[in-house]
Amino acid sequence: MKILLNKTSLTKSLRQFSDIGFVPTMGSIHKGHLSLISKSNQICSKTVVSIFVNPKQFNNKKDFKTYPKNIKNDIKLISKTKKVDFLYVPKLTDIFKNNKKPKIKLIKIDKILCAKFRKGHFEGVLDVMDRLTSIVKPNKIFMGNKDFQQLFLVKKYLKKKYNTDVIGCKTIRNKDRIALSSRNYLLTKENLIIASKIIKKLIVLKKNIKLEKNKNKYLLSVKKDLQKRFKIKIDYLELRNTDNLKLSNVIDRSRLFVSYYLNGVRLIDNL
Ligand code: AMP
Numbered sequence: 001m002k003i004l005l006n007k008t009s010l011t012k013s014l015r016q017f018s019d020i021g022f023v024p025t026m027g028s029i030h031k032g033h034l035s036l037i038s039k040s041n042q043i044c045s046k047t048v049v050s051i052f053v054n055p056k057q058f059n060n061k062k063d064f065k066t067y068p069k070n071i072k073n074d075i076k077l078i079s080k081t082k083k084v085d086f087l088y089v090p091k092l093t094d095i096f097k098n099n100k101k102p103k104i105k106l107i108k109i110d111k112i113l114c115a116k117f118r119k120g121h122f123e124g125v126l127d128v129m130d131r132l133t134s135i136v137k138p139n140k141i142f143m144g145n146k147d148f149q150q151l152f153l154v155k156k157y158l159k160k161k162y163n164t165d166v167i168g169c170k171t172i173r174n175k176d177r178i179a180l181s182s183r184n185y186l187l188t189k190e191n192l193i194i195a196s197k198i199i200k201k202l203i204v205l206k207k208n209i210k211l212e213k214n215k216n217k218y219l220l221s222v223k224k225d226l227q228k229r230f231k232i233k234i235d236y237l238e239l240r241n242t243d244n245l246k247l248s249n250v251i252d253r254s255r256l257f258v259s260y261y262l263n264g265v266r267l268i269d270n271l
Pocket of ligand 1: 025033143145179
């Protein structure tokens with residue numbers, strides 16, 4: 001595995017290859033990231049992973065400061081897979097310097113779910129994905145269904161500019177059904193017990209919601225109950241169509257989207 005610290009050396013190394021799979025990450029590598037790497041390694045002849053904690057996608061300074069970072073361990077874990085050919089670890093200036101791009105704006109119908117609660121977040125995500133894609137020039141990008149809205153918006157945005165497939169990959173969970181996430185490193189044992197109880201409730205809810213006539217109205221009352229029971233703040237609990245992310249009243253082609261805070265840490269998931 002070759003580690004590259006700037007775009008000039010990365011571009012040089014990649015020039016001769018034409019079947020590149022790309023896994024963008026913000027580090028604090030876990031088995032969710034490793035599953036994307038495996039997928040890329042199965043499908044593409046070369047795999048590039050990036051580790052870059054993008055400050056532009058944090059709408060909250062404290063969240064950026066406390067975001068878990070562990071580059072030494074990340075390199076160890078990624079190298080151990082023997083499935084990554086190039087690891088790109090750029091500095092802030094390598095991505096953002098001397099490269100003015102028109103400001104990305106979300107359209108009104110996209111300002112839902114996390115876009116409604118984290119102002120500027122997806123603008124930052126789309127900006128960095130645009131920059132990384134223009135540097136790596138991948139044939140395929142592998143991203144997690146765990147961040148489904150991110151996957152949806154990146155697909156939609158990159159389609160307009162690049163000839164790159166964005167492939168959604170399944171969410172990896174721990175034995176307690178909690179979706180793996182770098183943010184889980186910020187949770188206490190007690191928080192994790194609550195997170196497990198919540199996700200198990202949501203799994204049952206997703207099965208039973210079939211019987212409800214007005215599903216999103218029912219979800220509002222479930223949201224209130226969960227907030228009270230677990231003393232948490234829930235940003236949203238909504239059933240939405242996976243093709244267009246519109247509110248849905250059927251189970252088919254729909255997912256239950258949730259975001260809530262535990263110990264000041266914002267978690268998201270979908271089922
Ligand atoms: P992050 O480092 O959190 O920005 O995530 C990098 C990529 O890994 C994104 O495409 C995420 O959707 C994906 N990812 C994060 N958690 C998981 C998970 N538990 N299972 C599968 N993919 C994940």
